[in-house]
Amino acid sequence: MYQRKRTVIITGGLFLLTLFVMTVxxxxxxxxxxxxxxxxxxxxxxxxxxxxxxxGEETIVLGIRLPR
Structure with a gap:
């Protein structure tokens, strides 16, 4: 039970870190x-x-940087 909870917390943390790094x-x-x-x-x-x-900012984010 403890191992499963730990895995869920680590996976959730890594997911949030990925979203943060992508946004930055x-x-x-x-x-x-x-x-x-x-x-x-x-x-x-x-x-x-x-x-x-x-x-222009919207075009930069959606049209240029996000596809890369």
Whole structure:
């Protein structure tokens, strides 16, 4: 029982770490975009976030950096 709980916690932690690293890495570059803004751009369709970012930032995240 203890081993299973430990495995679930470690797996969950690694999943969250992967999401964090992905969000930060998409924002790093010539036109640095804050991680919170990257997260909001990526989840705008799911959560219905009102866009406060420019169309250029959205294009950079969704059209250039994310596919890489």
């Amino acid at each position: 890495s998409v924002g790093v570059g010539e036109s640095g975009i804050a991680p919170q803004k990257v997260f909001d751009i990526l989840t705008a369709g799911i959560f219905g976030t009102t866009p406060y970012w420019s169309a």
